[in-house]
Structure formats: C-alpha cells, structure tokens
Amino acid sequence: MGRDHNLASEKSQEWLKENTKRYAFKKLERDVIASGACVECGSCVVGCPVDALTGEFVDSKYTPTLTGKCTACGICYAMCPRTFVLENEVIGDYVGVWKARSLGSQGRQDGGVVTALLAMMLDKGEIEAAITVGQIDDKPWMPVAKRNTSKKEVLDSGGTIYTHAQVVGEMHNCYKENLSSVAVVGTSCNIDAINRMQVHPGGLFNIDSKMSVFKICLFCTESFGYNGLVSFLKSQNINIKKVERFAIAKGEFSVTIGGETRSWPVKDLDSLAASSCAYCSDYTGMNSDISCGNVGTDEGWTTVIVRSKRAEGILKDAIKNGIIEAEEIDEKAIQAVINSARFKMNKRYALQSSP
Numbered sequence: 540m541g542r543d544h545n546l547a548s549e550k551s552q553e554w555l556k557e558n559t560k561r562y563a564f565k566k567l568e569r570d571v572i573a574s575g576a577c578v579e580c581g582s583c584v585v586g587c588p589v590d591a592l593t594g595e596f597v598d599s600k601y602t603p604t605l606t607g608k609c610t611a612c613g614i615c616y617a618m619c620p621r622t623f624v625l626e627n628e629v630i631g632d633y634v635g636v637w638k639a640r641s642l643g644s645q646g647r648q649d650g651g652v653v654t655a656l657l658a659m660m661l662d663k664g665e666i667e668a669a670i671t672v673g674q675i676d677d678k679p680w681m682p683v684a685k686r687n688t689s690k691k692e693v694l695d696s697g698g699t700i701y702t703h704a705q706v707v708g709e710m711h712n713c714y715k716e717n718l719s720s721v722a723v724v725g726t727s728c729n730i731d732a733i734n735r736m737q738v739h740p741g742g743l744f745n746i747d748s749k750m751s752v753f754k755i756c757l758f759c760t761e762s763f764g765y766n767g768l769v770s771f772l773k774s775q776n777i778n779i780k781k782v783e784r785f786a787i788a789k790g791e792f793s794v795t796i797g798g799e800t801r802s803w804p805v806k807d808l809d810s811l812a813a814s815s816c817a818y819c820s821d822y823t824g825m826n827s828d829i830s831c832g833n834v835g836t837d838e839g840w841t842t843v844i845v846r847s848k849r850a851e852g853i854l855k856d857a858i859k860n861g862i863i864e865a866e867e868i869d870e871k872a873i874q875a876v877i878n879s880a881r882f883k884m885n886k887r888y889a890l891q892s893s894p
C-alpha cells in the first residue's frame with residue numbers, strides 16, 4: 540500500500556502551525572540566506588504551506604526566493620537545518636529548571652548554588668573531591684584547577700573567573716589516585732571533554748567506569764583570553780591585581796574595585812574571547828548533570844537546569860536540608876535561557892540573534 544502523503548503532510552502542517560514561532564521569510568533570508576549559511580537544500584520551499592517560495596537559480600546558485608505572499612507562519616525557519624528552534628536543540632534535555640540560592644554566607648557569583656551543592660556533597664561523603672578553580676598570587680584572575688576535599692575548602696572557591704581552566708587535568712589526577720566519586724565544575728567545553736572520555740569507545744572513563752564524575756556546567760557565552768583581558772583593563776587604567784570581582788549579567792561585563800563597579804557592553808569585549816569560543820555552540824552544557832547561570836532569574840539567584848535523576852535528588856536534598864531555597868521557574872524565565880543559548884548557536888554561523 541502506498542503512503543498517504545496528503546495525510547502526513549496535513550498532520551505535519553497542523554503540528555507546525557500550532558508549535559512554530561511566527562517568523563516571516565524575511566528572517567530566514569537575513570539569518571541564513573544573506574549570511575551564506577544556506578545549504579541549498581530547499582526544505583524551506585518544500586515546507587511553505589502557501590507555496591510562496593520558489594527555489595530560483597541566481598548565478599547558478601539555488602536561492603530560496605519569495606515569489607508569493609508570506610503569511611509569517613515561521614515554518615520555513617523551523618524546517619531550515621541551519622536554524623535552531625526546538626527547545627532541546629538549544630538547551631538539551633532536562634528534568635526541571637529551578638531558580639535557587641544558597642542560604643549560607645559563603646562567597647558566590649550569583650546564588651552560590653554551585654558552591655552550596657558541592658559543600659553538601661562533600662559533607663555527606665557523596666563525593667571524595669570537588670574540582671573547582673582558584674587563583675595563584677603572581678597571576679591574579681588566572682584560574683587554576685583546585686581540588687577540594689572538605690566543605691570548608693570548597694566554600695572558599697565560589698565566584699566566577701572568565702578564562703578557560705584545566706579542571707580536566709585535576710579530575711584525571713583524582714582518577715590516577717583511585718578516587719571513586721568526584722564532582723567537576725566547568726564550562727561546556729570542559730564538560731564536553733569529560734563527556735568524550737565517558738562515551739567515546741576509547742575514552743578512559745568508558746573503558747574504566749570506576750570513578751563517577753558529577754558534571755556541573757556554568758552557562759557560558761564566551762571566555763576571555765587572559766592576556767587580552769589584562770590589556771583591556773590596562774587600557775581602562777585598571778590593574779587586574781586590584782579587581783575584586785568580575786561579572787557578566789544582562790549583556791554587561793563589569794569589574795568591581797574598591798567597592799565601585801564599572802561596566803561595558805559584553806559585545807565590546809568580543810575580540811577578547813578565546814579563539815576556541817568561535818567553534819562552540821553549547822551555552823548551557825547539554826552533557827552535564829546540572830547547568831547553572833544567572834540568565835533567567837533575579838540578581839542574587841542562580842538558574843539551575845537539572846538534567847539527571849541524580850542531580851534532581853541532590854537539589855531536593857539541599858532544599859530539604861535548608862542549604863538552599865529554590866522554586867521551579869516558569870516558561871518565561873526558561874525562554875530567556877533558550878534565547879541566550881540560541882544567540883550563541885546563531886553566532887557560530889555568524890547569524891544575527893533571534894528576538
């Protein structure tokens with residue numbers, strides 16, 4: 540029996556009409572066609588429910604062109620393989636998204652959730668070591684991987700350093716010393732490296748799974764090269780040694796010295812980003828157990844994407860034990876995270892951000 544193309548097509552259109560964000564073809568034209576990201580597949584032309592698009596050959600290049608009336612249904616944008624529209628494409632799978640903050644008084648970047656959870660895990664013996672970052676005296680704000688084996692130690696390692704850190708190396712040392720359970724904090728590139736070791740057929744932790752690794756990812760738009768950051772600060776008459784705190788929130792990069800804070804739009808510092816960041820499209824660390832950032836929540840709180848059952852258990856345990864306060868967040872707040880994640884993905888293709 541032949542396929543019922545009409546029925547399949549009707550169902551597909553029905554689903555898309557209900558679930559697709561409404562964009563005019565103009566957006567696809569600007570983001571994908573004009574930017575050179577179009578792969579000439581014609582999925583937008585095939586998908587258009589009102590046959591408003593035609594694949595024309597312009598200088599022998601297949602070019603989707605508006606030849607009818609666009610109803611701004613957004614289906615061409617949704618069907619394009621170079622756009623990111625589904626939630627799990629941009630922030631990965633999760634079991635819940637929370638806003639949370641530590642009820643303790645330790646140093647922290649946002650809600651202090653990362654530190655609070657690690658402290659609890661160490662205290663309860665759930666992990667033997669938590670790998671975070673610290674600083675060395677002669678190069679302030681240059682992150683160095685730090686192994687914490689007690690609650691007291693980890694409480695001193697809160698806060699963010701916006702430069703790549705080699706936490707994987709310290710995790711490997713733990714493995715060589717026969718530890719059986721650790722937690723590691725890192726940006727999505729660190730988490731991907733660990734994930735590779737866990738899932739690659741030749742990966743160390745795939746071949747020998749004796750050490751469990753709980754992966755905490757920090758949301759990340761980009762990290763800065765150390766020398767570039769120092770030069771930028773110098774150009775602003777700021778000595779990095781005097782900086783008390785760096786922060787990125789709401790599109791602003793800020794530096795606090797002597798209790799005073801100066802800010803610049805993050806986009807002004809794009810040239811300081813590590814070159815590798817241009818190849819990264821993962822904002823939240825989709826391969827982690829838990830992802831934390833400030834986007835999507837109020838100042839002083841952390842947005843927490845909980846991806847694994849183990850992570851959910853740890854978060855709920857921390858709430859029950861009065862270590863953190865937390866509540867599940869609504870669609871609107873999650874949308875802010877999705878938008879930031881989509882912005883990063885689109886940037887990889889040098890596309891403009893989605894509204």
Ligand SMILES: Cc1cc2nc3c(=O)[nH]c(=O)nc-3n(C[C@H](O)[C@H](O)[C@H](O)COP(=O)(O)OP(=O)(O)OC[C@H]3O[C@@H](n4cnc5c(N)ncnc54)[C@H](O)[C@@H]3O)c2cc1C
Nearest residue numbers: 647648649650651652653654671672698700762832833834
């Ligand atoms: C390079 C970078 C870019 C970021 N960009 C964004 C962004 O665009 N949007 C956003 O919402 N959030 C971003 N964050 C995350 C944000 O700054 C906070 O780290 C996050 O909200 C957790 O806050 P917290 O108070 O719960 O963590 P805390 O309790 O303060 O704990 C933070 C933990 O992270 C560790 N850590 C700090 N720097 C590094 C590092 N470089 N590598 C590995 N571990 C580290 C600390 O040692 C500590 O254990 C970024 C983080 C980094 C490192």
